[in-house]
Amino acid sequence: MEYEESRRIQAGSAVVFDVAAELGWLPEEIETREIADDLVEAHSRETGADAAHAGLLRRVPDQLRLEWGLRERPDYAGWLQVSDQADGASEVVVHLSFLGDERPEARGASRAVDRTNRMLRRSLDRLADEVARRVPR
Template identity: 40%
Template sequence: MSEYERSRTMPALPEQVFDQAADVHRLGAWLPDDLHVHAEEPPAVTVHEDHTDEDTSALLRAERDQMRIEWGTREQGSYAGWLQVAGVGSGASEVTVHLSFFDDSHDPGERAAREALDGSLRRLEEQVRIRVDGAAG
């Protein structure tokens, strides 16, 4: 089993960050470019990976009262992850993303996982900024 975790501070309230991250129709704006999530009957989703051209059945749960999103594969149980948003004061939030790979064949390796997580957190911050700036203007 391999686990990876990255965090990033964002200049927005936790509720604003969570709402952006948890919107299943906007996941593509911040997830890695080769992953596409299609909503089904909640909490069921299908994740399409461009690299393998495969669809995977998955679950996605968002708990606003906990500011937490959890996901994972359904049938094979090879992958799981979570995103946690926490307020850090002064209208800022810290977002932590954690990935667990239970099947080594799905593990992209430390460097690739770190780059994907950092890129996703950067894109999420950009989306949050657009949303917050748009609401303020």
Template identity: 40%
Template sequence: MTEFERERRVAADAGTVFRAAADRSTLDRWLPGTVSVHPAEPPGVDVDVAGSTGEPGLLRERRDQLRLEWGRRGSPDYSGWLQVASAEGDTSYATLHLSFHGDDPRNHGGEPAEDVDRQLRESLDRLAALVES
């Protein structure tokens, strides 16, 4: 298993950042990979991170914790979460975490792992732009 994590400061309060991140109509604008959300309870979500199988997954929203969690249905090979925390002033920190299990190429370092790190950074930048615009 390999864990990837990035944090970014955002120029908005934690509640605003979380509401923007959890808005199902904008998930595909900031999450890494290609995302499509389907009506279900809990909501179904297809997450297609580069090189993944694109299997349907679950999305869990924990508003009281300012946390989103997602993963594959019936398979522990991929999961992720976003945690938003308050910072000084009207700013916050957004932490994005992805886990890959098994014999995934991203677990062996090199270019696939570097690509995940880049995707995390770009995703947090897109989330910040979404909130700060």
């Protein structure tokens, strides 16, 4: 299953990517630790779940892109892409891929699809709010 949300943000793509790459907009449940230039180790604990997840996030500044995945779940991956818009704004697209038995809907949770889409929208809201705090109007 593929999930994707996009958001228009009133700031240049370089500014938006710089804010996104700092990772302060990620959900509280995700803790990050720099392990190399443009490489971050991330740990998350799903609310109400017993399992913690460990993954890696890679920054690709020359492409204005973040890419991530989980070590124990090779059937999950995601990315965030920032692109310029004609009027000086940016578009941010965040994409998640769940393949195989790890798809949210394959786990039998009827609300998993809605929950995943809400999580993507909230993450983009936090990113837009963080950019707005840093960009003078």
